Amino acid sequence: IPHFAAGMGIYIFSLILASLLTLPFALRAICPYLWMDILYFWDLLRILVKFVSRRRRRPLFFVLDRFFEQTAAFPHKPFVVFGHESYSFAEADKRSNKVANALLARPEFKAGDTAALFMGNHPAFLFTWLGLAKCGSPVALLNHNIRSKSLLHCLGCCRPKVLIALKEAVEDILPSLREQGVTVLLMTQQCDTPGIESFADKVDEASDAPLPRSLRSHITTESPAVYIYTSGTTGLPKAAMVNQNRLLTALTVLCSNGVSSSDVIYLNLPLYHTAGFFIGFIGSIETGSTIILKRKFSASQFWDDCRKYNVTVIQYIGEVMRYLCSTPKRENDKDHKVRLAIGNGVRADIWREFLSRFGNIQVREFYASTEGNVGFLNYVGKIGAIGRVNFLHWKLFPYTLVKYDTERDEPVRDSNGLCVEAPKGETGLLVSKITHIAPFVGYAQNEEQTEKKRLRDVLKKGDLYFNSGDLMRIDKDNFIYFQDRVGDTFRWKGENVATTEVSDILTISDCLDEANVYGVKVPGHEGRIGMAAVTVKDGSHFDRSKTYSHVVNYLPSYARPRFIRIQKAVEVTGTFKQKKVKLVEEGFDPGCVQDPLYFLDDNEKQYIPLTPQVYFSIISGEIKL
Template identity: 35%
Template sequence: MVPSVLAAAGALAGAAYLNARLSLADDLVFFGVTGSVLRQVSRAIRADKLNFFYLLEERALNKTTAGRPFIVFEGKSYTYADTYDKVLRFGAWLRERRGVQPRDIVALNYQNSETFVFLWFALWAIGAKAAFINYHLQGAVLAHSLQASTAKLVIVDPSVAGNVTEEVREALPGTNFLVFSPEAEEEVRNTEPVRYPDAVRSESDRVAMAILIYTSGTTGMPKPAVLSWARLYLASMMAAKGAGLRPDDVFYTCMPLYHTSASCVGVCGVLVAGASAAIGRRFSTKTFWKEVRAANATVIHYVGETGRYLTTAPPEIDPATGANLDRAHRVRLAVGHGLRPDVWERFRDRFGIDTIFELYAATDGTLGFWNRCRNSFGTGAVGRYGFFSSAFLQRRSAIVRVDNETDLPWRDPKTGLCQRVKTGEVGEFLVLLPADDIKQAFQGYLGNQKATESKILRDVFRKGDAWFRSGDLMQWDTDGRLYFIDRIGDTFRWKSENVSTTEVSQALGLHPAVLEANVYGVQLPHHDGRAGCVAIVLDSPHPPRPELLASLAAHARETLPRYAVPLFLRLLKDVGMQNTGTHKQQKHVLRQQGVDPAKVQGDALFWLKDGTYVPFGEREWRALQQAAVKL
């Protein structure tokens, strides 16, 4: 008996050692998600039921799940059965009253709401496809996005109908704009629900379009990326299986549904798990936790700088008891992408969140990563894998050396081929594509072959191969963790050195007085390269005292290489002033304005002089223009 007990103890100790050494638990999660995706997609293809409408139907007709809330919005709750009934009514209305046919693309210019979800799934129910439009867009950018979708019908939320101006309508003479008014809503209510035959939804190709979702358009016009059924399965199962969503979970998101994260990871992930989605109309630090508590949410969703905004907001105090409500919630898990390392631990500690599930994926990307983190070991990583899953992923992807002059992958002058960086080094992240049939992995941008081709790199490691360019600088470490470093183009060169804007913003974000730091490079007269500038938000609305400016300079010198210390500060009034609708820091406008006092919209400027930051104005700018200053 004793030897068997000792043998069992030894086996357990050996297994624990192997798990610690090789991170086998992370391998199990990875291969579990991958296997689930392959099984589900294969089963759906065989049954000709790739369309996610069938998953909603399954939940609605199953006695166990039919009465479970699926969508919760502003105090109203819709079970899976309720949602199915709404979807059939909306679908019949779209087909019979609006003439929408299978394979048609219909643009949804809509804020977050239950109606957004009903319209979206109704289009799937009749075999049509939705193009999700960023409801913030106006003028020429909105007209371009709608035209690129090829949609002949645009359904518009009354709340944003003012954006559809005569200018936009005139630019799209063949397009029908339908504002979903109370009268239209009444039409839907009076429409009988119709479940059309499976033939209208027939789709046997896993790479066929499921949704059209746009890139953010931070440096140009938004591009319509084709999101396939296979990628929809992957995104939703990363959340459902990878993050470990449970049927009794309530997943709260107020991130925009027009973006992949909220729609595909959020709503579709909830659908796969058979859980509930509580949707907020928009993000606000004043309402976020109130809505989380009202929904009894167990999972919250973040994108980009959301975690920073919540962490820098003042605590909510119960007016009756005076209690701090930061931890007055049921949240066990935060799911999202873009949580910065300088915010990560503060966010988790302040709100008492047990697990962070950080994702890495792009609207137009071909591979996704995740980091399920319950301790400080994974802080800041976008991917965390075991020995076997790391080996598998590094066969399908590569991080390659970048040419600093061109921002393109570096090529060997003799062979013309690219070069992988060593573990721990930074380079551009690439994903392997099937060279003979690229669309099996990358469907590209609808109607824009030039933009599609620009994302494909050929003859990378051997003649004839093909790889997807992410445009992201990344790094693997020796423990199987993957880190996002910066976007190519955001990194700038100064004094013959490459400066990572992400590295600098993270370092400055650790200063106790800094609420947000957005770093970028600016061109200066009579100077090569770009000088570092940081648009900064401080914790006080008052002009910074000399002591604080000296402290910021000292902190930068202590935490950054000398060449990376920002030469300029631009003081912004509030967090998020230069962010996109998906809470990503926007640098394009800031770079264009530079440090010309006439272009910075009245913001205070400072520059590094004699070891501290001092005011920078018209006189100093003229000195730069006259080559009277050498930095």
């Protein structure tokens, strides 16, 4: 019996030991993403604790206070490098003091007044924003490419007292600015244009003495910090008001992805945009990282810059990765120190090509919007996904996908007037509950557009959700995928057509480089039919037969672009979003469109030139669609 008991004890011990040893493998097989989920939960809780502790600090703690902490801790560490210029944290602090003191010396400006920045990527942008923050002034970040009507509209949204610019691109609206009492300051040593004053010379002469904290005593967590404008792809830009609390949360983006003070961040995205300002600039204030600032994105200079400055973290949006993959291959493509790429909008095929060509870089795709109240992070690295659904995230930021009628351009509702949730695996509109933790502030001076983003009676009577305007899909493994923008998706022959999917198919053809897909109206037909504005690859020509065969082989009949417009370049916004509104308005009339037009002819089994005769045959109904 003793021997039997001893043997059983050894057997049971061995069984327990074997179970413990095989448990990780079993869990990996059953729940392959469990450990990553746990690590993400931990990061989420850690960030939440830090955020709550900062919210409880007195006096109130803001992004500027984090900059002061970094300046005290690393005064001589390079903060921003711009070409041959390098500025430490201490130098940035003093330069921003000069900006603030120069502004406060002006009789028309006082602490707390709103200012507008009309600048490209330049260290002066960063110093001016910091100086205005020290004055307790909200700042409107204007796209420096806009002009006349759009520029006046953007200024009207925030009503600034001063407009600080880097170039004299405001001359044509000076009379209107004078009427509104806006002072225009040019960041130059001298200016001969009547009505515009030089400002850089005043900054150089100003004191670099620190600004008293009392200048910011009026600020609360709900006070406006910055106004960031939508790209205006569907009309005039809207000013999303970002309050101090929201800006404080932006501090967490880079550190939540493992970025630290030892990292060097390559910032070539526009500073007036959320990605460049929130992630590149504000995120670096939190981490204490060095910013390599570029005027604009350049695919040809990108990797040489990364090697020159020992860059470890890069940002991307939209088509940036595709542009990089389109450059001529080099033997030193993998010779760099970049370990992390963070951004959104990369296609799955480009993602794979990017990793294959440029090496083992961790790609952190995320989803967020300037004014939105929910975001996702693909912490697993699943190619193509924008994030992963999990319970804790959902509890903090309740959201769901609801069925959407693209023909009526509204959510589907049941007999009780409530939205219908989209089953897993099906495409639905992302809506997120508006709560104290996840608020929606809206757009400045635009209650109509703000209300359009509010969706009521979603899952129960009286509830209130934010309408993201984005169509998503969640797969069986709980990964979430961006499908399309509402308005980009169109309906033809009773079927929904996702423009991004059609665009992806077109650009894997032999001769096409870029494709901007949209739906156009045809008289006598319901819905919209597919059309694509495309560019042809260098050294190629538009092969009408091969392109026809390609779309027929890859796309169902209702999704095939019946019209193709050849352009020299696909028009994009400053943040690489394709412009569609003008293209939709111009349609496929060869009398109005100067670019070459083609029509998919099933009889000829190729794309044929869209002549006026073919056009009138389509309009009259002689040619059946």
